[in-house]
Amino acid sequence: MELVDSTRYRLGDVDRAIAAFQAELGGDAVVTDPEHLKAARDPYTYVESDQFDPSAMVMPSSTEEVQAVVRIANEHGTPLWMWSQGKNVTYGGPAPRVKGSVVVNLSRMNRVLEVNEDLAYAVVEPGVRWFDLYDALEAAGGRCWTSIPDLGWGSVIANSTEYGRGYTPMGDHPENLIGQEVVLPTGELMRTGFGALPDSVGRYVYKHGFGPRLDGLFFQSGNGIIVNSGFWLQRRPEKYAVIWLSFRGDEALVRVVDTMREALLEKSIHNHPVIMRGTTLDSDGNTTFSTDQDAWLTRFAVYGREGVVDATLKALHDQFDVIPTLEWAREVVYDGTKREGFPSHDDRVMAGIPDLDILDLFQQVYGPPGAHLDFSPTGRMVGTEVLETAKLIQEGYEEVGAPFFSGLMISPRNVLHVSSAFYDVKDEAQTRKVYENYTRMVDVMAARGQQVYRTHLQHQDHVQSKLSFNDHIQRRVAEAIKDTLDPNGVLQPGKAGIWAKRYREDRGE
Numbered sequence: 001m002e003l004v005d006s007t008r009y010r011l012g013d014v015d016r017a018i019a020a021f022q023a024e025l026g027g028d029a030v031v032t033d034p035e036h037l038k039a040a041r042d043p044y045t046y047v048e049s050d051q052f053d054p055s056a057m058v059m060p061s062s063t064e065e066v067q068a069v070v071r072i073a074n075e076h077g078t079p080l081w082m083w084s085q086g087k088n089v090t091y092g093g094p095a096p097r098v099k100g101s102v103v104v105n106l107s108r109m110n111r112v113l114e115v116n117e118d119l120a121y122a123v124v125e126p127g128v129r130w131f132d133l134y135d136a137l138e139a140a141g142g143r144c145w146t147s148i149p150d151l152g153w154g155s156v157i158a159n160s161t162e163y164g165r166g167y168t169p170m171g172d173h174p175e176n177l178i179g180q181e182v183v184l185p186t187g188e189l190m191r192t193g194f195g196a197l198p199d200s201v202g203r204y205v206y207k208h209g210f211g212p213r214l215d216g217l218f219f220q221s222g223n224g225i226i227v228n229s230g231f232w233l234q235r236r237p238e239k240y241a242v243i244w245l246s247f248r249g250d251e252a253l254v255r256v257v258d259t260m261r262e263a264l265l266e267k268s269i270h271n272h273p274v275i276m277r278g279t280t281l282d283s284d285g286n287t288t289f290s291t292d293q294d295a296w297l298t299r300f301a302v303y304g305r306e307g308v309v310d311a312t313l314k315a316l317h318d319q320f321d322v323i324p325t326l327e328w329a330r331e332v333v334y335d336g337t338k339r340e341g342f343p344s345h346d347d348r349v350m351a352g353i354p355d356l357d358i359l360d361l362f363q364q365v366y367g368p369p370g371a372h373l374d375f376s377p378t379g380r381m382v383g384t385e386v387l388e389t390a391k392l393i394q395e396g397y398e399e400v401g402a403p404f405f406s407g408l409m410i411s412p413r414n415v416l417h418v419s420s421a422f423y424d425v426k427d428e429a430q431t432r433k434v435y436e437n438y439t440r441m442v443d444v445m446a447a448r449g450q451q452v453y454r455t456h457l458q459h460q461d462h463v464q465s466k467l468s469f470n471d472h473i474q475r476r477v478a479e480a481i482k483d484t485l486d487p488n489g490v491l492q493p494g495k496a497g498i499w500a501k502r503y504r505e506d507r508g509e
């Protein structure tokens with residue numbers, strides 16, 4: 001099942017590092033027994049694989065303890081791999097890229113440090129899940145909604161650093177992070193943006209800071225461990241309208257995409273819609289997978305004062321009703337104060353109310369754990385191009401007979417063509433086939449100028465290798481930054497295909 005080598009790297013003196021972690025953090029914060037270390041295993045990998053197994057897990061409870069962990073790792077040359085909830089499944093979950101790394105589990109740092117309802121932001125530690133943020137917002141008075149991904153189990157900070165997506169007007173999660181406090185790979189503490197000014201009033205309200213904007217250095221990278229951050233929220237609307245449209249066939253898809261782009265640019269659709277292929281909808285708004293690949297659904301929402309929502313819905317009818325085969329499968333207007341009693345996950349997710357309901361949907365094909373590999377090339381929000389990409393992805397899966405589901409995540413100009421290929425983790429040959437097919441599909445899409453935005457440990461080097469403009473200068477700059485910030489190469493080696501100098505030597509580069 002191994003597409004990449006995870007064992008050729010020097011690990012430093014792991015045993016002495018573990019002893020030092022135990023002395024510094026206490027025994028209950030350091031896990032070494034194999035049974036408990038299963039928590040740091042990718043649940044969607046082949047069951048017998050030990051390719052990405054860590055040697056230990058440490059669980060710091062404070063910024064000072066994170067700094068101590070990093071200091072010890074530097075002393076012993078031990079690679080660290082951090083996560084906040086470890087739910088980055090389909091991308092490797094909690095597992096490290098280098099076998100034998102020590103994973104840093106930040107879930108004990110789980111305080112919501114501030115909710116500012118007037119200015120609509122919260123300040124959170126990395127262990128704060130979407131469930132926790134939702135509860136804190138309701139407890140604070142309910143005037144703010146958070147955007148959330150489909151599953152409430154993940155970390156607000158981690159999901160955002162992975163360029164995670166949600167389905168409200170603020171669904172581009174990395175754009176919501178602001179004023180991060182970061183432990184650098186050397187153990188020093190840094191604040192981004194106007195957090196650099198002691199007692200700054202602008203830290204959580206003004207994004208750009210002064211000089212180069214450094215927040216992005218800590219996204220999809222091993223350049224630092226974010227120990228707290230601001231996160232922007234949305235004002236609770238007076239009314240919230242859920243819309244589902246169903247349509248069939250190629251022509252309708254092209255017209256829906258082009259119409260939706262205009263509606264998004266005109267701001268008559270307010271959130272990040274999803275277009276789904278091969279799903280059916282019941283009258284409560286619950287979806288089920290179907291084998292009918294001609295059947296399409298789209299879901300989106302409108303928020304605001306009652307008069308604005310009414311007028312916007314009327315305008316949307318005028319725009320979409322002319323499309324052949326299109327039907328308004330569902331249209332419901334809720335009060336913004338309603339937080340309970342929704343009939344479906346989709347109604348909740350566009351209102352920022354977290355759940356785990358769709359895990360069941362993903363277990364329909366092969367049962368638990370619902371293993372799937374997400375292939376997510378970007379595309380442009382142009383109907384004919386979306387159709388072409390959708391057909392290529394369909395062919396890509398049909399060639400190898402992999403069952404799949406597509407959910408296109410929409411922004412005004414961009415489409416993330418997220419498709420999930422299902423497999424049985426007990427079947428090594430099938431698992432390998434899905435992973436190898438992914439590599440091939442990356443090649444097909446990159447040749448068309450379409451790059452995936454996030455990927456599994458098995459494919460991070462391959463996806464990075466496609467960014468070849470001017471002799472891979474983007475990677476070389478990222479490596480230069482990495483080598484400066486992380487001179488001993490202790491943090492997150494191989495994340496997004498970026499390796500510190502010592503590992504590049506181990507790789508013979």
Ligand SMILES: Cc1cc2nc3c(=O)[nH]c(=O)nc-3n(C[C@H](O)[C@H](O)[C@H](O)COP(=O)(O)OP(=O)(O)OC[C@H]3O[C@@H](n4cnc5c(N)ncnc54)[C@H](O)[C@@H]3O)c2cc1C
Nearest residue numbers: 083084085086087088126149150154155158159164165226
């Ligand atoms: C059925 C299903 C549906 C899903 N739907 C969505 C969806 O709608 N939207 C979406 O975005 N995802 C979705 N996911 C993917 C995933 O579950 C979420 O993105 C989840 O939030 C990621 O896990 P996590 O938050 O626990 O991140 P973690 O596993 O904790 O971390 C992921 C990575 O983030 C980085 N990181 C973590 N913590 C820090 C830190 N403190 N500082 C710096 N870097 C850090 C590390 O590189 C780490 O490897 C879905 C998955 C499944 C199975």
